[in-house]
Amino acid sequence: MTPVASLGRSGLADFVLQRATAVVLAAFALCVLGWFLAAPVNHARLAAFFGTLPMRAFTTLAILALAAHAWIGMWTVGTDYVRRHYFGRRHALYLAIYQIGCAALVFLYLVWPLAVVWGVAR
Amino acid sequence: MRISLYRYDPDADAAPRMENLELDIPGVGDLMVLDLLERLKAIDPSIAYRRSCREGVCGSDGVNMNGRNGLACTTPVSEVARRGKLTLRPLPGLPVIRDLVVDMTQFYRQYEKIKPFLQNEDPPPARERLQTPEDREKLNGLYECILCACCSTSCPSFWWNPEKFVGPAGLLQAYRFLADSRDTATEERLAELEDPFSVFRCRGIMNCVSACPKGLNPTRAIGKIRTMLVERGI
Amino acid sequence: MPWRRRQPPVAERFAPVVDVSQLPVMEFDGVIVGGGGAGLRAGLQLARSGLKTAVLSKVFPTRSHTVSAQGGITCAIASEDPDDDWRWHMYDTVKGSDYIGDQDAIEYMCSVGPEAVYELEHMGLPFTRTESGRIYQRPFGGQSKNFGKGGQASRTCAAEDRTGHALLHTLYQNNLRAGTVFLNEWFAVDLVVNQDGAVAGVVALNIETGEVVFVKSKATVLATGGAGRIYATTTNAMTNTGDGVGMALRAGLPVQDIEMWQFHPTGIHRAGVLVTEGCRGEGGYLVNKDGERFMERYAPNAKDLASRDVVARSMVQEIMEGRGAGENADHVLLKLDHLGAETIHKRLPGIVELAKTFAHVDPVRELIPVVPTCHYMMGGVPTNVHGQALTQGAGSGDRVVEGLYAIGEAACVSVHGANRLGGNSLLDLVVFGRAAGLHIEETMRQGVAFRAASETDLERAGARLVRWDHSVGGESVAKLKEELQRLMLVNFNVFRSGERMRASIHQLAELRERIGQAHLADKSRVFNTARLEALELDNLLEVAEATAIVAEARTESRGAHARDDYTERDDENWLCHSLFFPGERRVAKRAVNFAPKTVDTFAPTARSY
Ligand SMILES: Cc1cc2nc3c(=O)[nH]c(=O)nc-3n(C[C@H](O)[C@H](O)[C@H](O)COP(=O)(O)OP(=O)(O)OC[C@H]3O[C@@H](n4cnc5c(N)ncnc54)[C@H](O)[C@@H]3O)c2cc1C
């Protein structure tokens, strides 16, 4: 149908990735939550915690996971709803705009936190 | 008994309309919805719907009754009417040809897509191919599908992507052949289902399960296909 | 929701006109009218051989009535009994037919049956299995071992109690694979017969668009199924209106043994829905209001598994003698509760569903109210073993109708004679569907041309459409249909009386007049089911009238035809087929075949079970 929709993606890969990234995100969320509950929070402790190399790697993984998870999810939502029934003949164009928008957002949420995480060291 | 009936004749009506009808029969609650339609049609022969076996095996008369998909011939009026009122509409999501008759082309096309026939290129024996009762048991809950489309037309994913999502009915049949010990095309079948739409548009909301008049469980079959796909991927 | 609306192009918005000089034409080598088991088996044979084949059906093929068949397909595949022999099956069938089944045809069916059943299995039909992995077979009525001397046989191959469903879907699936062209939801109106009396195709109506087309073919196959809807209650689908038989009669062709209507012992009281003979095969039995297993009195050996005509008559006798159950003492009861929940759920799951829905009883705990119900049309278009339709030539010998075949319930080969055995119909469908396919293949190989049809020929075939579309005022189709169905139910039931039948013939003549004047209120174009019902009413009338006239003429009791004024079988005068010629409404006799090729003739003897 639309060029984006027929990008030759594998539904299986998406499916597995979606679940794997969900696991990573859950683990990350638990880890951070546990740390928050363990002791009172201040900036110094926070910086120290996220400054360790393992934690930085983990955070990076979580950020990547979030990006992948969000992209797959948003792509799916788009191909569900941005359809001819509702949007008429130019639905393909709208879908493309929507997907570019999503891609931009995902990219932003990828680069920005990564910069923060790796900026913490300096 | 008040009936609100979806009417549409492309030659006469610019848009569909709901027709309000009154039917005064004692004990109307004991009738099936199909009996009710037959009574209405005896009065107004222009009402169009499909029907044949009137016992729930041919799958012709899938309709939407007070918001629920089901077979008109096996659904008692008393079970679906609310306070003496019944709204009858065509199955949702498919183009309407006339009144309660929908265009099932898209639904059949998805069925055909999964190659719904046994594939086994080995020359058959002189007698039947043997199958153990245990292997045969695996086909129960799958082969009984009557292609009524109650499930697929209750599935949002099928509404959104009727050309690409195979839909619960088609997937149930896909699994019927994957599960058949006599079929040897498992690999090819799975390869065809791997894309993001055919199977993976299912979100497991189980509308199909509650709609199926034969008590079948397409969601479970879809889950099994997914498992097979994942196992094959590893 | 916008996608629900579909506007047709403006040019199509006019009411249908049948202008025969401008009828669009479609051409096929073979056209099969009917997508039931018989039609699909023939279609498969033709499509696989590379011929341009179309299956034309008024309902989507898997909605054909074959889908309702429950119990199974009878065939000596020697799974339950390794010694089983097709000759024993043949003996049972001949005896079941009360000796007016053609023995060459029965021989053919029983001997090639196993091959046809194995083919179905290879195509994927999900038969129930035995422990050794073979096809499960259950006992059915009228089955015996060793030519009636070895006790009850188990010969009916089953897929639970959904054999017809499994069979029909399997055949449809394999037709998809073979590339058969499907004209789904097309209604065949009438045969196009040219001046030589050969069939050139059919005039058909596309139900969805209202378009009328001349479907031209070198071979036209009638596979339109039964006509149980001539009765007010029947186990048959609402689409079983005898269209093929009606078409043949209107084309001036005879029908054979049309007075032979099988009443199935176990139709659910009032609803008419069938519960399979397999229930009794699995060990169920009938009881009267006193709880007595009355079949022991009528058929001491076979009991509840005597052949259907015998059981049906016994039930009616019980009811007439005041031992019927229920408030009105108008039915008997089928007892399954002693079989145990496990057997019932494993072997008869569909029956549990039907009994709960239509009789409001759970067969695991309660008895099912049943009454003999119209079930099967033994008669039909006479054919030879290749499915070629027959009429009588000048010297009253058989003559093949060029271009026309008939198979399945619409045909009369005749393997069922005066009474069909359970499970023999599905076998009939696949065996003769295949045989007709093979014969057409062979004929095409030798080269046949399309047969010419003149405008007059087409006009005649389209005449009914014009007649109904020009009707203004008159009685309604629904009312006339109901009247016809009541009349048949009352007067052509399990027992028939000469006087009442004669009165009915007059009433039917009257009905013919009235139907000729009846009114089609809705003349719209798109999916006009009112028009279909009007066209079907014409067919019901043809079948009903033929039934009445021949039933009155056959002055004996044989098989399903039981008269209270001629209570005995009369082999001297009636050991023969009846033929009904529509034009002059004449009843003729046709010899039964007593010359099987590889076994000795089974000579008529008194029939007891
Ligand atoms: C409830 C029930 C249970 C049965 N159980 C058994 C059983 O267990 N074993 C057994 O052997 N037999 C059984 N029978 C009998 C058997 O099922 C039927 O005799 C058989 O299925 C008939 O098959 P058919 O192919 O001739 O016709 P059908 O299956 O009736 O098909 C007729 C076809 O013709 C088409 N058609 C009709 N008129 C037209 C027209 N005008 N234009 C276009 N198309 C048309 C229809 O659309 C349909 O596709 C049972 C019958 C009933 C009623």
Ligand code: SF4
């Ligand atoms: S799975 Fe159930 S609801 Fe869906 S088509 Fe089959 S019988 Fe109908």
